């Protein structure tokens with residue numbers, strides 16, 4: 317019987333159980349993937365803890381993985397048993413040896429991309445693609461602020477920003493993470509435990525501040541991030557690591573300089589098959605050219621998903637983490 321992580325109540329990592337499951341069969345338009353590697357993402361902490369609702373309990377967890385197609389449902393075109401594929405927006409349940417998903421959420425993997433790299437970079441890399449290339453198309457020479465620069469999304473952003481010729485200022489919690497971000501192409505880092513983020517951005521930009529802030533920290537950095545922006549700058553609030561931003565009086569955007577704010581998600585950008593394929597194509601090119609390397613700095617067995625969650629939630633991880641079935 318294939319194994320999977322399930323949870324029947326929301327809460328801490330201890331709610332995650334490693335259980336035997338029936339072998340599921342794909343329905344019309346679906347494929348079944350035998351996972352070889354599964355990506356770990358912060359969003360799964362929101363689902364597990366109840367910050368984001370799940371469709372029902374008990375529930376599976378995880379939307380990202382890479383593996384081999386081992387069954388194909390009726391009407392599926394473009395995928396056959398034996399194909400190497402990856403996916404990042406599947407229904408919850410990728411923390412499993414096998415996962416069923418709509419075929420249009422999967423992409424054929426180029427030979428050059430191995431399963432672990434795919435699982436480590438699909439969701440995070442596609443996120444960086446839309447953040448730096450679509451939400452605010454970053455131009456060569458621009459200085460940008462990116463929080464959690466040594467994290468999974470963060471290290472990919474450092475590399476992608478450098479490839480674009482931009483100067484990424486990354487926030488980090490300590491010197492080791494600062495070194496890591498710099499090694500991956502950050503132009504400067506700010507250790508937010510010891511330094512004032514706004515003052516450092518002012519110094520680093522010669523008083524100009526930045527045209528865009530990419531903020532996944534949420535509640536704790538909302539106002540700080542707004543204060544780092546130039547007039548008419550864009551605040552991209554794309555995560556809730558310290559809790560969601562709520563109760564905002566939009567007058568603050570006027571007071572702080574006629575600012576713009578957006579709260580984007582991958583689902584809102586990879587919302588059609590052509591857009592999804594174009595974004596994957598760009599990501600795979602960045603991987604093939606070596607501009608972006610997957611930094612898989614933590615590997616856990618699938619059975620150890622709870623321990624993986626503890627590490628990610630406590631800020632102990634750097635780069636990407638994969639679960640191995």
Ligand SMILES: NC(=O)c1ccc[n+]([C@@H]2O[C@H](COP(=O)([O-])OP(=O)(O)OC[C@H]3O[C@@H](n4cnc5c(N)ncnc54)[C@H](OP(=O)(O)O)[C@@H]3O)[C@@H](O)[C@H]2O)c1
Nearest residue numbers: 357358464467468469488489532554555556557581582631
């Ligand atoms: N909207 C979207 O489309 C989208 C897609 C993917 C990810 N995201 C968001 O992007 C963020 C990064 O995701 P990820 O999976 O790559 O995680 P990650 O960045 O690897 O891990 C989170 C990092 O946040 C920092 N952090 C700051 N305050 C923290 C706190 N109180 N507790 C724990 N960590 C704290 C830590 O780095 P330091 O130690 O340096 O502070 C930590 O390593 C998450 O908020 C996620 O939800 C959004």
